Amino acid sequence: MASSGAAQISVTEAALLGLLTRGEMSGYDLQRTAERSGGFFWAPAKSRVYAVLPQLVERGFATSREVVQEHRPNKQLYRITPAGRAALQGWLEVPPGVEPERNPLLLKIFLGDLVEPEVLISHVRTLHAEATALKRRLEALEANGAAEPYGELTIKFGLEWAQAVIRWSRSAEKELEARVGQAALR
Amino acid sequence: MASSGAAQISVTEAALLGLLTRGEMSGYDLQRTAERSGGFFWAPAKSRVYAVLPQLVERGFATSREVVQEHRPNKQLYRITPAGRAALQGWLEVPPGVEPERNPLLLKIFLGDLVEPEVLISHVRTLHAEATALKRRLEALEANGAAEPYGELTIKFGLEWAQAVIRWSRSAEKELEARVGQAALR
DNA sequence: ACCACCATGTAACAGGTTACATGATTAA
């Protein structure tokens, strides 16, 4: 088995190591890269990045070297080690689960009877707008042609997700409006 | 404004208070209810439930009374207070955002070039199976007719989500298989 | 004059998990 002796790493650690497979980078680079490209599925706070990196070094998953610069602050460049690659590999090979949709939004809908229907409708409309914006952003990314080998698949996933939200919010809006209409007739 | 003086509460607190609007319950009841019905979008560990409940009492959002039982352990029953309702109301009125899909799965796809394509394909198939199972579970729930006023809408959201995953994994599987085929030709 | 970028970090806190601990009742 590949995972028998493999060290456990967290999602953030996997993400960091994953980016490091693309080349030597500083904490600053990593955080920026994560936030921009692909960043729609993973974006830790920078404080977290700077906290995790030394841990990776300590555990032997990366090495660091200081680069002295003239007109900017010095920086640490991190490089993944074979042990790091192995740990990442192990993580990648664990089958992912369909996350159980732990979504505050769902809770707000579920408890919808506790607020005015208009509030709910406005929530749904906000959601629709946000999903549409996400979709546009992803379409733009897709049009650029992904630099990453599997970037496209990731974007497509995001698009399916956005589309699902759009579909749902359209039908939900209609249904909520119908309920308001019925209430007015009583 | 409704939220001006409203106390901040977390998602878990909102969920607990939300269930308490349905009636007096114990920690045990709450945890079980959350796990079953609707539980596909929210399911904290029981230790968390037992930790949060006394805090709610301390903050004046709920009251508790002990019920002495004969053939079972005694229990605490919690009841939501007007202040609790107000806090919940405030939380419900904050517009929800489209969560940025912080999904480990996405990361695994994104870094797909680091594992054998077969591993990726197997991941995608697992996902497909899980999404299908979720879909079936939700359809069964839907057929039962929801007890909660807005239960149906919640279920529909879950169905759209499941459907999106199914659609994506079907197309992803095809594409990955094609890549493997191409690689074999080289 | 002001803002964004480069670059790293600390401190305080929030929110959550797993594993451990206990122990009677009841249905298969």
Add this chain to the structure above:
DNA sequence: TTAATCATGTAACCTGTTACATGGTGGT
């Protein structure tokens, strides 16, 4: 006799966030 249900909690740990702190460089 074995397992699930009822019922509550503690301890240790992990992961993550926001806010604070510092300070030069380079463009508008």
